[in-house]
Amino acid sequence: MAALSKSLLDAKKDKLPAQAAEGAHVHSSGAAQVEGDELWDKLPRTPADILRHAIKGAIRAFTLAYGARVTLAFLLRLLAVLRKKDTILGALLAAVRSQDGPRFGAFFGLFAxxxxxVSHSLREIRGIDDRWNDFVGGCVGGLAILAETPERRVSYMQQMSVRALQAIYASLHSRNLVSIPHGGAWLFALTGSQVMYAYMMRPETLPSDFYRFMVGAARVPDPILRYNCTNVRQGQVDPSIAVDLVRRYKGTADNLARAQGMSATPGVIPCAVIHPTSDSCAETNLSRWLRVFQMIAPVYASLNIVPMLTLRLKHFLTAPRTLASKAIFNTVRSSSFLAxxxxxFQLCVCLHRNLHGWVERVFGRRMADSRALVFLFGFLNSAAILIEHPSRRVELGLYVLPKAVDSLFRIMVQRRLAVVIPHAEVAMFAAAMGAIMSFYQREPECMTPMMRKLMRPFFGRY
Structure with missing residues (x-):
């Protein structure tokens, strides 16, 4: 094997100078060619070197992933400390003892x-340095997802699949084969419409934790949402349930009176039931904006601070004020977007209820509370994405896309238009990681900046 590796190395030095540059993500010219040659000379050649390199990479990935997971868990648990429901030591011990850290670390380490x-071994065995080596290596490494729980396998598969699709789109776009202006905003708007439809009409098709988060953010309890869904689907409801809901959620006297005056065919469920604690739609939505901002700001702060402290600590120590200011600005910006x-969306719901009589007279009762309106409201409220930075719009669109696709797939399964294939998430994740690693090595510019910044510390350059 050593003799074979030496002969392949000699052949490559004569025949593949351009591939050396390509493997280093540079073009064969000037200083870039020199950089590519230097990286090419560092690649492991012998079986022992390749194994040693893989083990070192696994240790590095495990350590960083474990540390990042524990740090994030600790920062999130600080919310309980601030509410005086836990101590700092208790929060730290809970984060360290959690099984999430070791699983996450093992997942990253085994993948690396x-x-x-596999990728380095294939390069030496085949005598060719191309993206197929990276693709196969990524596919094999992707089997590391088995270290995670079944629920998280699906989540990771969804996220990595859309990342692979995004890289493929960017690659085609760079070759002038396809172009969609403001693609990130459009993607978020279209996928957001499906997610908001599922939130209002098909909550069982959304991940339970994601749906709970949406309910908590919107401040509309699940029983009220389901009561409204019954009215949209059946066209009639039990008025006594509306009265019980207003009383259960401590509604005002005026809202209770409005609920008591409801008929069995109200057309739409009135605002008195949708937000029973306030008589004013304007007051309700102003309060909602402030509460969502307060709720999500600590989460975004953690997401901005943890990568800075774990992945860019050296840079932070050299310019703490600049990076801290940037993290605060991004936190306020992202929190304002979600709020x-x-x-x-709630403004659209309230406006619809206040204009329902006019809409019914013009378009008829069938259109006055049509399910299509939910898609329309989900599309209109997506204009909030313009608050975010353009690169973040793409990231948010890619985050929502798998949830929208999964919801649509579940609806199709319920209607017997699709079937579930056991363990398909493992195969799909492996294929997605194969594509991602081929782009990571050959066309990193086709990946989002966030992906490149996250992957480099964990997996290095080769």
């Missing part, structure tokens, strides 16, 4: 080991 071992997103 499999990818590096506006939730509030605009």
């Amino acid at each position: 080991f499999g990818w590096k071992l 506006s997103y939730v509030t605009i």
Whole structure:
């Protein structure tokens, strides 16, 4: 094997100078060619070197992933400390003792080991340095997802699948084969419409934790949402349930009176039931904006601070004020986006109820509370995405896309238009990681900046 590796190395030095540059993500010119040659000379050649390189990569990935997971869990648990429901020591011990850290670390470590071992071995065995080595290595490494729980396998598969699709789109776009202006905003608007439809009409098709988060953010309890859904689907409801809901959620006297005056065919469920604690739609939505901002700001602060402290600590120590200011600005910006997103949707709901009589006279009762309106409201409130930075719009669109697709797929299964294939998430994740690693090595510019910044510390350059 050593003799074979030496002969392949000699052949490559004569025949593949351009591939050396390509493997280093640079073009064969000037200083870039020199950088590519230097990286090419560092690649492991012998079986022992490749195994050693894979083991070192696995240890590095495990350590960083474990540390990042524990740090994030600790920062999130600080919310309980601020509410005086826990101590700092208790929060730290809970974060360290959680099984999430070791699982997450093992997942990253095993992936790094499999990818590096297979891709470098294939390069030496085949005598060719191309993206197929990276693709196969990524596919084999992707089997590391088995270290995670079944629920998280699905989540990771969804996220990595859309990342792979995004890289493929960017690659085609760079070749002038396809172009969609403001693609990130459009993607978020279209996928957001499906998610908001599921939130209002098909909550069982959304991940339970994601649906709970939406309910908590929107401040409309689940029983009220389901009561409204019954009215949209059946066209009639039990008025006594509306009265019980207003009383259960401590509604005002005026809202209770409005609920008591409801008929069995109200057309739409009135605002008195949708937000029983306030008589004013304007007051309700202003309060909602402030509460969502307060709720989500600590989460966004953690997401901005943790990568800065774990992945860019050296840079932070050299310019703490600049990075801290940037983290605060991004936290306020993202929190404002989500607060506006939730509030605009509720504004549409309230406006619809206040104009329902006119809409029914013009378009008829069938259109006055049509399910299509939910899609329309979900599309309109997506205008809040314009608050975010353009690169974040793409990230948010890619975050929502798998949830929208999964919801649509579940609806199709319920209607017997699709079937579930056991363990398909493992195969799909492996294929997605194969594509992602081929772009990571050959066309990193086709990946989002966030993906490149996150992957480089964990997996290195090769």
